[in-house]
Amino acid sequence: MKYKIITVIAMLLILAQPSGLFSAGLGAGASSSGVKHLAMKLPEYEEAVLDNGLRIFIIETEEVSLVSFRLLIPNGSAAEPAGQGGLASITASLCMKGAAGMSAEEISEAVEGIGGELDVGATHDYTVFTGSFISRDLSAGLDLLAKVVLSPDFSEDEIEREKRIVEASIQGIKEDPYDLASREFHRILGCGHPYGEPQDGTLESVSGITRKEVKKFYVRNYRPNGAIMAIVGDVNTERALRAVMKSFEGWERGPEGAAKVESLEMGRCPGRKVVVIDKPGATQSQIRIGNISAGRNTPDFFPLVVANGVLGGGFTSRLMDEIRVNRGLSYGARSRLSQYRSGGFFGVVTFTKNETLRETIDVAFAELEKIRDTEVGEEELRKSEKYISGLFPFELETNSDLARWMTNLAFYGLTPDFIEGYRERVSVVSSEDVQRVARKYFWVEDCRILVLTDYEKTKDQIEGLGPVTVVKVDEVE
């Protein structure tokens, strides 16, 4: 098998202009010194494409004698046929449960015997295998990866066993108010779109999955064309590439790449509606407020990151300040963007004791209205931007961080200059930009409010928020 080197980019993380370590005048007014402009660059990397279409990125790092790899297959739960919720996750898990003549036990034994980790999971947009091994074991790790990706057995026994585990987990999620509230919130916002559906599926959809569906999903989606791999660590690029070629030469190109996912359009959820999940005995109420927002490749990406930071990111965001610091209503209050390839969600996430449920909801709405109605002041804007920029290098610190960035950038059709330009693009977001995207995506009139609570105790407080639908926790599917 041949491969072609596409690009080689040099340079380690560079300090473009180190400011004097000890010269900055300090004190409350010292924030003007701010984050120095670190021109972020990726470490030197090599990119190759195998004949079968598999893209590979390799980065050599030396600090710790470990290597991480990550293989992204560009189809996840959004590519499941209707009514087969959970199929992508189950297919992924089953790869580890018998492949190329090895039983599930033999696979886990082979990985763990050398101190390695090999995990798999499916998101809405993609399926991903991640590995972490001591550097000397890279070939062994890649060989195992190739076995489970290229030659899974999908035995009837293992499929039934896996289904029983998933069904038990689906039942178990009802025990966790935070997770249950988040899952149901997205389901309400999605109105049937795959991005709103739970990754694990439902008891009904999982029970209907058979070997036929699993095989079909695998054959359609587990293909090298469109797949992206990154290897990062204390390795030699040439040797790593040879190891990949040796292990993955049998992987055959498929007729199709990534599945088309219907765009999740804003406006699907007009008006304001309240959904209550009634959990008698709960002493704390979970709150979610939001609607459909923008996807990962929106031109509003950077304004949205900053606006979300001002509203609900970090310990000094507006939601945190008003709900937690000033009023002591909650341990946590934040806003969250869930962004996928063909759309996304925006939501406020918080919780409070039953007695202060309405006060907390009202404060959250007041903050949503404020960021929509009034331009954010210069000082607050800069604080938020510097916070986002300052933390960015920490996202690129470990081997697995770098592997994640390399594969995800490629998946979303972005190039490494996204990383290089990240801080610069955050810093040029203006107050007008923040207000514009807040008005566009931080919904107030048209929104869904989900409350998980002991309804008998909080019914009065929920009145007047909008039309209410109540579901008993036991009846949630």
Place this chain on the structure above:
Amino acid sequence: MKRTVLITALILSLPLVPGLLAGEFDGAGVKFEVTEAKLDNGLKILLVEDHSVPVISYYTFFRVGARNERPGITGISHFLEHMMFNGAEKYGPKEFDRILESNGGYSNAFTSKDMTAYYEDFASDILELAVDLDSDRLRSLALDPKYIVSEMGVVQEERRLSIDNSIQGRMFEELYSLAFMAHPYSWPVLGWMSDLDEMGREDCVEYFRTYYAPNNAVLIVSGDFETDQALDLIHLYYDDVPAQDPPEPVRTREPEQKGERRSQVHMPGELQEVLIGYHGPEVKSDDVYALDVLQQVLDGGESCRLYRSLVRELEIAVYSYAYFPWRIDPELFVFGVKMKPGICASEGEKAVYAVIDSIVRCGVTDEELKKAKNKLEADFLRSMQTVNGKAYKIGRYEILFGDYHEIFRVQDRYRAVTSDDIKAVAEKYFKPDNRNVVTLVLEKEES
């Protein structure tokens, strides 16, 4: 890659700070050098210079946690952790986070039964700001009554989230209060709700004075800085913080348990669950290493005994785990099992005992031993990948062992563990008379 662990403690001739001690570690594929210093007020300083990424992680560990509390003020260590972000003399309420975040930094903290730790992660050009901010709150924490009230609301919500409305939280709380009759490990780090209701400013002032003293703290800085310059800064900002009388030692030892104890938690839920806790040793016991290796044999992954037996073969559990945290005083070795729908917790209990019995009777295989040691080594490497990870590890070892140098020895200790050692510790600790069992009773099944 070097496979041997070198232990060096040598005198470096740094003219600025004479008499510095340093430890250098170059083992298991990780290399770093620790520079050690102590201020006159007793503040211990450990520095790890590392220029690979232009960031710094700045940790302050205090030798205080729930074990230093008493009934009436349970939860105060954790509450003070929250109050440390609510203003001091130079930087008032909200300033700490506002200034740090507006300079691109991030801060957080945690409290455990044995320790309280604070950290800031930031770009390397604002080291002095971090030193200033952190020394300010150590020197002059405000404990403003208005913020005590609002922060108590926050902490009570934290308790409602992670204990009162959480099956796991309630079960662990029950297990520790069942197992510990005398020792302070019996109460949760978050404290009892009634103590949180009643705690006042005076309690906080006294507790802060005693435990938040430089002589009760360790400062660890890791990342992109020059050691001598960092030390100058630390001197500049911390030298005037006065030392305090050393805190009273924790005297109580848990009496030996002489018979099984059982309890139940009643909550709404879907799946039955059981926790089994055996009294184990303290971190400085030689038995700890064999128990850690055993923990890996039991629960190091899907090829290990608990998963194999309870999840794969018997198919009675959604998951099962073994948990043995290092603590200053003797701690529990805990087994947990979440049952599959319709399966009774007693089945999980029985299966755990069968796994334990087979180890007591036959020990573990050479392959299991080798696998567990490889996993411990690889996990160690993974935890040392970031500047934050290194600083955290050094601080944790320093508090637990009273000497961070144990980091350099731990892999050798694991390598020395034999199958006989594992058999011996399993026999010694996993006895029915030393056992505490908490089962979850699902409320809907009751009715």
